[in-house]
C-alpha cells in the first residue's frame with residue numbers, strides 16, 4: 001500500500017485491516033494493548049497465547065524497525081478474566097518516517113474491529129526527579145510536541161480526561177503506590193539535550209518519550225477508553241551526567257518485565 005493511499009484514506013485503510021485482524025484474533029478483542037520498549041517481555045505474563053502473527057500479514061502495517069519492538073500481534077486469553085486481548089508487540093514510531101497515519105494504524109485498526117478499550121505502554125525518560133529507573137507511572141495527561149495530529153479533517157476532538165480516570169483508579173486499587181505524571185512526546189529518534197529537559201520540566205512534563213500521544217489521540221477519536229502506562233527506563237538527559245542509550249532502555253525494560261507483567265495482569269483482570 002503506497003504512502004499516498006494510506007494517508008489519503010487512513011480511516012478506510014484501518015477498516016480494511018480490521019476484518020483480517022478480527023479473523024486472526026478469533027473475534028472482536030475485549031481490549032487491546034500496545035507493548036512499548038521494555039514491555040514486550042511482560043506480555044508473556046498476561047495469559048494464554050491463542051494466536052500470533054507478524055503485523056505485516058495485515059494491510060497497511062510496517063515491519064518494526066526499533067530495537068525491542070517485535071512487530072507482531074498476539075491474541076491472548078487473559079488469565080484473570082478470560083477476556084480476549086489483542087496485544088501489539090511493538091509499534092511504528094513517527095521517527096521511522098512513514099507518516100502519522102502509519103503510527104496510529106494499529107490503534108485505528110483494532111478500534112475498527114469494535115474494540116473499545118486500549119492500554120498504551122512505553123519506555124521513557126524520567127524528568128521528575130522523584131522517579132526511579134524501573135518505576136511504572138500512570139499517564140495522567142500529555143503534551144504533544146510532535147506538531148502533528150493523526151486526525152484528518154475538521155474533526156475537533158475533545159481531549160479532556162483522555163487518559164481514563166476510571167482505568168487509572170483501577171490501577172491504583174491494584175497498586176496504591178503508583179505515581180501519575182504528564183507524558184510529553186517528541187518526534188525523536190534523537191534523545192533530548194539537558195537544556196530541552198529543563199524546558200520540558202518547566203512546561204510541566206514528568207515523562208519524555210517518542211510514542212503514545214498520537215496513538216492516544218487516534219484512540220480517543222475512535223471512541224476508545226485509553227489507559228497509558230510509562231516505564232521509566234532512564235533518567236532524562238542531563239540528570240545524571242551519563243549518556244543515554246537505546247540498549248539502556250531495553251535493559252531496564254527486561255529488568256522490570258516480571259513486575260510490569262504482574263501489574264498488567266492484575267489491572268487487566270479488573271477492566
Ligand SMILES: O=P(O)(O)O[C@@H]1C[C@H](O)[C@@H](CO)O1
Pocket residue numbers: 035036037038066091093121122123124188209210211212245246249
Ligand atoms: O515505543 P516506546 O516509546 O516505548 O519506545 C521508546 C522510544 C524509542 O523507540 C526508544 C528509545 O529508547 O524507546
Ligand SMILES: Nc1nc2[nH]cnc2c(=O)[nH]1
Pocket residue numbers: 123124125126186188190191192208209210233234235236237244249
Ligand atoms: N524521547 C525520549 N524517549 C525515550 N525512551 C526511553 N527513554 C527516553 C528518553 O529519555 N527520551
